[in-house]
Amino acid sequence: MTKPTPDPRHTLTLRDVSEASGVSEMTVSRVLRNRGDVSAPTRAKVLEAARALGYVPNKIAGALASQRVNLVGVVIPSLSNMVFPEVMTGISETLDGTGLQPVVGVTNYLPDREESVIYEMLSWRPSGMIIAGLEHSAASRAMLARAGIPIVEIMDIDGEPINHAVGISHRRAGRQMAEAIIAAGYRKIAFLGTRMPNDFRAKKRLEGFEEALAKAGLALVDSEFYSGGSALLKGREMTAAVLDRTPEVDFLYYSNDMIGAGGLLYCLAQGIDVPGRIGLAGFNGVELLDGLPRKLATMDACRLEIGRKAAQIIAQAPATSQVEELFPTLQPGDTIRRS
Secondary structure, eight states: OEEOOOOOOOOOOHHHHHHHHTSOHHHHHHHHTTOSOOOHHHHHHHHHHHHHHTOOOOTTTTTOTTSOOSEEEEEESOSSSTHHHHHHHHHHHHHTTTTOEEEEEEOTTOHHHHHHHHHHHHTTOOSEEEEEOSOOOHHHHHHHHTSOSOEEEEEEOSSOOSSEEEEEOHHHHHHHHHHHHHHTTOOSEEEEEEOOSSOHHHHHHHHHHHHHHHHTTOOOSEEEEEOSSOHHHHHHHHHHHHHHHOTTOOEEEESSHHHHHHHHHHHHHTTOOTTTTOEEEOSBOOGGGGGSSSOOBEEBOOHHHHHHHHHHHHHHOOSSEEEEEOOOOEEOTTSSOOO
16 A cells, blocks of 8 residues: 655754754754754753654764665664564565665653654664564654654554554454354353553554453453563463452453563463363464464564565665555464354
């Protein structure tokens, strides 16, 4: 899917910041290089103007005629989340031989940290940026929109991209999972997942899931959330809490496969009939879990293909914006009753 590229805007200069802040270009330069004797109010005025404009200083100005280096900034929320190494594999494989080299920044799902990583990466004038998700702070969006390079937001297409996007519809994925669970005859359904202030994709899946339940005249009978710690252990703990609190539950939908695996191990250890008494499902299609006693129902998040397509867009630098939607497949495994 393509759409016209917005009218190009000139690359921001010291003059733009000077005019916006009402101080000289020399003073702006001193502030942004953190040099010279500049009063605190003037420094604050310059920094606020630069932030509002989305201005990023060029650390290699004058060093290269092209004003670009052969780096591709890749901004992801986590390295411990098993989703992103596979995305990185797709990016690296596709950029291999193009002369472009990916460099990675990790945000830990924190908007302020993401803003800082984007700022530092753009200051080196990369040839492109790949960044997870569509939700960013106003300052991050301003910097990315003003960068003058291909920007590819990945993993999600439920929103308005800055430039290009490659991913899946998480709302649709949530709806599809709910429809499969309902079709298998489950009715007392609980959700278990991470706390979601900044995990927008998990939140969208839950929204889609609840929409499909409501369409069938159902609602979640319980939910449990966690933050931090071992996902497998948390999956066991949350599953125990939900089943103790709401013993009539007949299906547990987890926001990711790792906590789902913990829940499965708990149920099997307790002698609970899976999927007869209780069904289970996760999300991501993590291959590491193929060795479990039962194959957990899940959905493939198209991680490798997302990385590949994002890198292709960076390498080709198309003139028109592109939104590439991929379609995950439901893998019922051994933890959903056959309808």
